[in-house]
Amino acid sequence: MSKTSRRQSISLYYATHDGQSRRIAEHISRRLAESGIIAPPQDVAATPATPADMATASVVVLVAAVRYGRHLPEADRFLAAYRSLSSPPPLAFASVNLTARKPAKTTATGNAYVRKTLARYRFTSALAVAFAGRLDYRRYGWLDRQIIRFIMLLTRGPTDPDTCIEYTSWPAVDEFAARVADLHRSR
Numbered sequence: 001m002s003k004t005s006r007r008q009s010i011s012l013y014y015a016t017h018d019g020q021s022r023r024i025a026e027h028i029s030r031r032l033a034e035s036g037i038i039a040p041p042q043d044v045a046a047t048p049a050t051p052a053d054m055a056t057a058s059v060v061v062l063v064a065a066v067r068y069g070r071h072l073p074e075a076d077r078f079l080a081a082y083r084s085l086s087s088p089p090p091l092a093f094a095s096v097n098l099t100a101r102k103p104a105k106t107t108a109t110g111n112a113y114v115r116k117t118l119a120r121y122r123f124t125s126a127l128a129v130a131f132a133g134r135l136d137y138r139r140y141g142w143l144d145r146q147i148i149r150f151i152m153l154l155t156r157g158p159t160d161p162d163t164c165i166e167y168t169s170w171p172a173v174d175e176f177a178a179r180v181a182d183l184h185r186s187r
């Protein structure tokens with residue numbers, strides 16, 4: 001490890017609409033802190049990351065929510081900026097969606113949102129996973145609630161409009177954080 005790389009740290013970003021991706025990023029940040037790695041979570045909607053911000057990191061982490069079949073637009077802008085780097089640090093990408101409530105849909109190959117994102121940006125060596133998010137019908141507007149209930153009906157999920165379930169597997173988030181820390185140490 002060079003003297004320069006020792007000074008680099010992990011840059012941890014999230015893109016959220018309803019807060020679960022932020023909670024996941026905060027959890028990762030706490031786990032990293034326990035390993036002595038300071039990586040405060042940053043909201044890419046509030047402070048868009050520039051390629052220069054990313055270039056100096058040991059590892060770039062993005063936790064991004066899915067809405068209506070796509071990651072949030074600010075996550076897409078972030079990935080496009082990352083893609084523009086000529087010599088990028090490794091990317092650890094975590095997609096947050098409800099499809100991932102099924103265990104087979106938590107991997108880079110099993111989760112269509114992750115798979116399509118990696119293909120779209122031609123990322124090959126990324127650490128990429130999907131975490132199940134949160135279903136909370138009461139906080140959605142009427143139309144969103146009806147659409148999500150219909151999707152849940154089709155995918156055998158809960159349709160009771162009072163349902164509030166956090167599907168996120170926190171042990172899986174811990175494992176991701178540990179892998180990110182390993183990636184950082186190997187730099």
Ligand SMILES: Cc1cc2nc3c(=O)[nH]c(=O)nc-3n(C[C@H](O)[C@H](O)[C@H](O)COP(=O)(O)O)c2cc1C
Binds near residue numbers: 096100140144
């Ligand atoms: C309006 C809306 C659309 C959504 N669309 C999808 C979707 O297309 N696929 C999916 O797997 N999950 C979908 N979800 C579930 C979200 O990905 C899940 O609630 C996640 O926790 C959101 O992350 P956030 O709280 O960080 O915004 C949707 C949720 C809402 C409210």
